[in-house]
Amino acid sequence: MSNLSKPIPPAGDQDALEVEIRGKTFRGADGDAVRAIDEIAFSVAPGSFATLIGPSGCGKTTTLRIILGLDREFDGRLKLPAGGGRIAAVFQEPRLLPWRTVEENVRLALSDEDTGRDLDDLFAVLGLAEMRSRYPGELSLGLARRAALARAFAIRPSLLVLDEPFVSLDEQTASRLRTLLTDVWSARPTTALMVTHNLREAVQLSDRIIFLTERPARMRGVYDITTPRADRDARWREATLPALAKRYSGVL
Amino acid sequence: MAPDHRADATDTALLQRPAALGRPVFGPRLVTALSLAGLLALWWIAAIVADSRVLPAPPAVAEAFWRDAATGELFFHLAMTLMRVIAAFVLAMAIGSVIGIVLGMNREANRFFDPWLILFLNIPALVVIVLAYIWFGLNEAAAIGAIAVNKIPNVVVTMREGARTLDRDLEEMASVYRFSAGRTLRHVVLPQLQPYFAAASRTGISLIWKIALVVELLGRSNGVGFQINLYFQLFDVAAILAYTLAFVAVMLTIEFLLVQPFEAHSTRWRPRRAGS
Numbered sequence: 001m002s003n004l005s006k007p008i009p010p011a012g013d014q015d016a017l018e019v020e021i022r023g024k025t026f027r028g029a030d031g032d033a034v035r036a037i038d039e040i041a042f043s044v045a046p047g048s049f050a051t052l053i054g055p056s057g058c059g060k061t062t063t064l065r066i067i068l069g070l071d072r073e074f075d076g077r078l079k080l081p082a083g084g085g086r087i088a089a090v091f092q093e094p095r096l097l098p099w100r101t102v103e104e105n106v107r108l109a110l111s112d113e114d115t116g117r118d119l120d121d122l123f124a125v126l127g128l129a130e131m132r133s134r135y136p137g138e139l140s141l142g143l144a145r146r147a148a149l150a151r152a153f154a155i156r157p158s159l160l161v162l163d164e165p166f167v168s169l170d171e172q173t174a175s176r177l178r179t180l181l182t183d184v185w186s187a188r189p190t191t192a193l194m195v196t197h198n199l200r201e202a203v204q205l206s207d208r209i210i211f212l213t214e215r216p217a218r219m220r221g222v223y224d225i226t227t228p229r230a231d232r233d234a235r236w237r238e239a240t241l242p243a244l245a246k247r248y249s250g251v252l
Numbered sequence: 253m254a255p256d257h258r259a260d261a262t263d264t265a266l267l268q269r270p271a272a273l274g275r276p277v278f279g280p281r282l283v284t285a286l287s288l289a290g291l292l293a294l295w296w297i298a299a300i301v302a303d304s305r306v307l308p309a310p311p312a313v314a315e316a317f318w319r320d321a322a323t324g325e326l327f328f329h330l331a332m333t334l335m336r337v338i339a340a341f342v343l344a345m346a347i348g349s350v351i352g353i354v355l356g357m358n359r360e361a362n363r364f365f366d367p368w369l370i371l372f373l374n375i376p377a378l379v380v381i382v383l384a385y386i387w388f389g390l391n392e393a394a395a396i397g398a399i400a401v402n403k404i405p406n407v408v409v410t411m412r413e414g415a416r417t418l419d420r421d422l423e424e425m426a427s428v429y430r431f432s433a434g435r436t437l438r439h440v441v442l443p444q445l446q447p448y449f450a451a452a453s454r455t456g457i458s459l460i461w462k463i464a465l466v467v468e469l470l471g472r473s474n475g476v477g478f479q480i481n482l483y484f485q486l487f488d489v490a491a492i493l494a495y496t497l498a499f500v501a502v503m504l505t506i507e508f509l510l511v512q513p514f515e516a517h518s519t520r521w522r523p524r525r526a527g528s
Contacts, residue, residue, distance in 0.1 A: 093421060
């Protein structure tokens with residue numbers, strides 16, 4: 001909590017993210033109980049990037065909300081990296097405060113002793129240098145998502161959680177944003193967990209892909225990628241995707 | 253009122269518009285001036301036609317105004333009323349906002365206190381004033397308190413509505429990013445309540461000054477309400493109108509010099525709608 005101004009410890013010193021949910025039930029609008037998650041358990045190694053993938057409505061977002069502490073009613077246990085250090089979230093909607101500028105939005109997330117910190121590099125890397133004094137209402141969705149990424153990385157989190165951060169963007173913008181995320185994340189490595197239903201995206205970004213079944217979610221399998229991100233070119237992707245799609249039918 | 257100053261920009265917009273379409277013959281300010289002049293003319297004509305003590309013409313009212321302005325009496329009474337209006341306004345907005353936000357965010361509390369609210373909404377202003385004077389004496393605190401109590405239920409209703417529409421997504425964002433309670437209130441909650449606060453103050457300030465006059469009439473020895481009662485007994489309609497118009501002018505000045513600039517400042521982040 002208070003170690004934000006210190007450099008991020010090397011990956012080996014951190015704990016892994018361990019998630020074990022043995023049941024999560026919602027009360028639906030009609031009062032009936034809906035079982036969202038049956039049983040899922042996975043871990044994310046310190047400083048690595050993992051992706052949760054599964055059909056729409058299978059409980060991926062619910063899993064993220066449990067990890068973020070926004071939903072505390074579930075059976076199971078949770079172990080967060082670095083003994084409960086700060087968690088950053090990039091939500092599906094950018095969730096910026098419309099009445100604060102981009103820079104104010106980012107700075108408000110910083111802890112008190114950090115508010116004056118130099119953020120020039122971060123804004124520059126994300127291509128937001130010119131946008132710092134704009135209000136979110138003046139930004140396109142792609143730029144607003146970048147501002148949300150800036151806020152997430154600004155707090156130097158020990159865990160970064162992303163909920164479909166590229167959804168409803170055109171392919172060109174989405175792909176540029178994916179590259180940006182890879183760049184920022186590589187320069188500021190932190191344990192990251194992303195939810196998506198896009199296998200290409202998962203394959204491009206992740207060290208580990210966790211496949212979930214339809215609701216109520218169960219584990220379908222875990223796939224680790226050891227190929228360095230730099231070597232994941234189009235040819236590699238074309239070879240990997242069909243193999244994965246064959247093993248986990250219906251994910252592509 | 254709001255889009256007035258932007259009409260010029262629309263006129264010079266790059267879009268080629270048919271000249272006859274939507275282009276006003278007169279500027280908006282001129283329309284306002286003409287409208288007020290028309291009302292004045294109507295009053296003047298009616299006064300000449302009626303030729304009666306109970307409907308004085310504008311010059312008679314102006315004369316009454318100068319008479320009391322020259323002695324300083326008018327400004328003293330205006331100031332007393334303004335002081336009561338401001339004190340009651342601040343009190344009512346503060347108490348009403350807190351109660352309204354709490355009720356809007358807490359369903360159980362709202363269910364319990366809602367009948368109280370309906371009761372207070374329906375108590376006539378006059379009853380509150382009379383009871384305040386009986387219970388707390390003919391003093392300033394009772395007067396200001398009575399005005400505030402009349403206004404508080406309206407503020408509660410408006411602010412409760414605002415608190416109900418608070419954005420859950422932003423609240424979650426604030427909790428994930430560990431905003432302190434103060435930071436959440438200042439940067440997340442209050443900006444969302446701003447339009448409701450503006451609405452409550454708008455209706456509040458006009459209601460409050462009307463009630464303030466009754467309070468003064470019933471139990472104070474100064475203020476516009478007291479003077480109007482005095483001139484009512486003297487049957488001096490010109491002076492009654494002079495005091496009324498003077499105080500309306502004061503309230504309009506507050507609206508233009510304080511309320512509107514404040515509102516423009518607090519909504520500066522809103523994207524301007526194109527072409528309006």
